[in-house]
Amino acid sequence: MAEVLVYVDHVDGAVRKPTLELLTLARRLGDPVAVALGAGAGATAGVLAEHGAVKVLTDEAAEYADYLVVPKVEALQAAVAAVSPVAVLVPSSAEGKEVAARLALRITSGIITDAIDVEAGESGPVATQSVFAASFTTRSIVTTGVAVITVKPNSAPVEAAPAAGTVEALTVTFSAQATGTKVTGRTPRESTGRPELTEAAIVVSGGRGVNGAENFAVIEALADSLGAAVGASRAAVDAGWYPHSNQVGQTGKSVSPQLYIASGISGAIQHRAGMQTSKTIVAINKDAEAPIFDLVDYGVVGDLFDVVPALTAEVSTRKG
Amino acid sequence: MSLRIVVTVKYVPDATGDRHFADDLTVDRDDVDGLLSELDEYAVEQALQIAESSDDEVEVTVLTVGPEDAKDALRKALSMGADKAIHVEDDDLHGTDAIGTSLVLAKAIEKAGFDLVVSGMASTDGTAGIVPALVAERLGVAQVTLLSEVAVADGAVSGRRDGDAASERLSAALPAVVSVTDQSGEARYPSFKGIMAAKKKPVQAWDLSDLGIEAGEVGLEGAWTKVEAAAERPARTAGTIVKDEGEGGKQLAEFLAGQKFI
Numbered sequence: 001m002a003e004v005l006v007y008v009d010h011v012d013g014a015v016r017k018p019t020l021e022l023l024t025l026a027r028r029l030g031d032p033v034a035v036a037l038g039a040g041a042g043a044t045a046g047v048l049a050e051h052g053a054v055k056v057l058t059d060e061a062a063e064y065a066d067y068l069v070v071p072k073v074e075a076l077q078a079a080v081a082a083v084s085p086v087a088v089l090v091p092s093s094a095e096g097k098e099v100a101a102r103l104a105l106r107i108t109s110g111i112i113t114d115a116i117d118v119e120a121g122e123s124g125p126v127a128t129q130s131v132f133a134a135s136f137t138t139r140s141i142v143t144t145g146v147a148v149i150t151v152k153p154n155s156a157p158v159e160a161a162p163a164a165g166t167v168e169a170l171t172v173t174f175s176a177q178a179t180g181t182k183v184t185g186r187t188p189r190e191s192t193g194r195p196e197l198t199e200a201a202i203v204v205s206g207g208r209g210v211n212g213a214e215n216f217a218v219i220e221a222l223a224d225s226l227g228a229a230v231g232a233s234r235a236a237v238d239a240g241w242y243p244h245s246n247q248v249g250q251t252g253k254s255v256s257p258q259l260y261i262a263s264g265i266s267g268a269i270q271h272r273a274g275m276q277t278s279k280t281i282v283a284i285n286k287d288a289e290a291p292i293f294d295l296v297d298y299g300v301v302g303d304l305f306d307v308v309p310a311l312t313a314e315v316s317t318r319k320g
Numbered sequence: 321m322s323l324r325i326v327v328t329v330k331y332v333p334d335a336t337g338d339r340h341f342a343d344d345l346t347v348d349r350d351d352v353d354g355l356l357s358e359l360d361e362y363a364v365e366q367a368l369q370i371a372e373s374s375d376d377e378v379e380v381t382v383l384t385v386g387p388e389d390a391k392d393a394l395r396k397a398l399s400m401g402a403d404k405a406i407h408v409e410d411d412d413l414h415g416t417d418a419i420g421t422s423l424v425l426a427k428a429i430e431k432a433g434f435d436l437v438v439s440g441m442a443s444t445d446g447t448a449g450i451v452p453a454l455v456a457e458r459l460g461v462a463q464v465t466l467l468s469e470v471a472v473a474d475g476a477v478s479g480r481r482d483g484d485a486a487s488e489r490l491s492a493a494l495p496a497v498v499s500v501t502d503q504s505g506e507a508r509y510p511s512f513k514g515i516m517a518a519k520k521k522p523v524q525a526w527d528l529s530d531l532g533i534e535a536g537e538v539g540l541e542g543a544w545t546k547v548e549a550a551a552e553r554p555a556r557t558a559g560t561i562v563k564d565e566g567e568g569g570k571q572l573a574e575f576l577a578g579q580k581f582i
Contacts, residue, residue, distance in 0.1 A: 068463060068464070068465075069453065069463055093483075094449060094466055094483065097448060097449055097453075098449070098450060098463070098465060100450075101418070101448075101450035101453045101454050101457075102453050102456075104419065104544075105419060105422070105454055105457050106457070108544075110543070110544030110545035111419065111450065112545055113418075113449075113450060114448065126548070131550075132339040132340075132445075133335060136340075136551065136552055137553055138547050138550045138551075139547070140547045140548060141545065141546050141548060142544060142545050143543070143544060144544035180461070180463070181490055181492040182492065183488050183490060184489045184491050185488065186486045186487070186488050187486060188485065189483075198484070226582075244482070250444055251358070251502045254447075258581070259576070259579070259581050269336050280581075281556075281559075282572065282575070282576070284568075284572070288561075288563075293559075293561055295559075297559040297575075298559055298561075298562075298572065299559055299562070300563075300568040300571070301564060301568075302563065302564025302568045303564070306564060306566075306568065307569045307572065308569070309569070310568065310569020310570060311569040311570075311573055312569075313569070314570055314572075314573035315573060318573065318577060319582065
C-alpha cells in the first residue's frame, strides 16, 4: 500500500492532538509514516503506533530548536526521498503551514492549506476547505507532484488503530540555508491549565460586552466548568482585556470546536471568519439584533452577567 | 550604507462584501470592492518605522501583483509614506496560486533589488500565510516571519515571534524576508499631505515578460493545485432564541445537556 507522511507536532515527546487526527485522515490514503523531529522525538513512537503509524522516522538534532523552520523542511525533504509518499499531511499551525509550503516548493508539489477534510479521490487526495469566512466550501486537488496538505485541528476524530510503529532514524544533512535564522531566546507560554485554543473541543469567548479585563473571570469560570478554552474577540483584545494569543477571528486564530459559546460578542465578519465552522454555536448577548444570532443553534437574549454565572452554576451542579 | 526595503502588498476583496467564485472557480473580483489587505498595512508601517529609525539612507518600495484596480492598494501604501511602487500586471496571471504568486514576487523583488522584504503575516482573503516563507525559499534568503516586534541594526534583522507554545527571539543577517503580525504596531493613517504627495510618486508597471516568466508558469494553467468544486455553504437552519427572564442560564444548560455537552 502507498505510504503517507504525517508531520508530528509534539512538545518534548508529548504528541499534540491534531497529529493524532492527521493519522486518522492519513489511513484513508495509505499507510501512515510519521516524522518526529527534535528533543523527545523518539518518545512519540508509542502513541503514534497506537494510532496507526506503520513507521516512525525520527531525528533529534538540536538544529530543529535552534533555527527557524528550514531544518524541519530539510528533514521532511529527506523523508520524502526515503519513502516516496503519495501525500504529506501537516497540522495547520502557523509554523506547520510555513514548513509545508517550503517543502512543497522544494519537491515541486502543489500545496493546499487549512483543509477541514481529506479523502482519497480518482486523481489523488481531495481536500475540503472552508473559505470566505466559511461562506463557501471548496474541494481541491494537487495537480503537480506529491499532495502536500495542511489540516486544521478538529477536522477528524482521533481513532485507535494499532500498527507496527517501527522506529527508524532519519538521516538529515542540513544545508547552509537551514541555519539562516537563529532562535536566540525562547520563553515558554505560561500554562493556564486550559486546553489550547485551536485544538479545544469547547471554546467559550468573550467580547466587548464583557466590559473590562477583571470581568473575564466570569468567562473563565464557565470555561473551567466545561473544560473549555477561552477565546476573545478583537474588540476585547484591542481594549487590553485579554491576551492576543486568545483572539479568535480573521487576524487572530481560527477555531473549529464541537461547541462555541460567544458571550457579549456581536458577530462582526472579522470574528465570524474565525469561528463559523464550529459545529454547534451558542450566543449570549443583550442586543437581540446582533448578527451573531444569525449563526446560532441556541441564543439567549440577555445580560451575560446574569446568564453566564447561572449557566456555570447549572453546569457544575449537573456535573456534580 | 543604504537599505532597500521592498514591501509586498495585496489588493483583496472587501470581506464585508458578498464574496463569490467566478465560473472558472477563481475569486470573482467584479462584484466586490477591493482594498489594501489590512494585514499588509502593518507591513508598510513597520517598513516606514525601520526607515525612520535608521541613520542610513532607506528606500521603501511597495510591490503588488494584481489586476488594474490593485493600483489602489499601492496608492494607499504610497500615501502612508512609501517612496515608490511596482505593479506587476498581466492577463496571464489570472488564477495564479500561492506557489505561482511567490515566483512572480521573487522575480520582481530580485529585479527591484533588495536588502529586506517586509510582508503581512497573511492576506485577509486567502489567509494561508505561506507566501512570505515561499518568497524566502525562492530568494534563498533567511525567513524571519510572524514577528510582533521587528528591528534592523548592523546588517541584521531581529524580532519576536509569538507561537502557541512559546515566544521566540529571532535573528538573521540581511538580506532577509520578514512578515509581521497585527501586534507589531498600529498602522498610521495617510495624512492629507501624504495623499497629495502619493499622486506624484512613481508607479512602475511590469508584466511577465519584464520578469522573464513564461505564461504557462503562472495563471490557472501553471497552478500546481486545482479547485474542483466550490459550493455556497447552506444557510444555517434558524436556531432557537430565547429571551432571558431569569431562566436563560438554566434553559441554555438544558440545551447543552440535550446536545451531550454536559
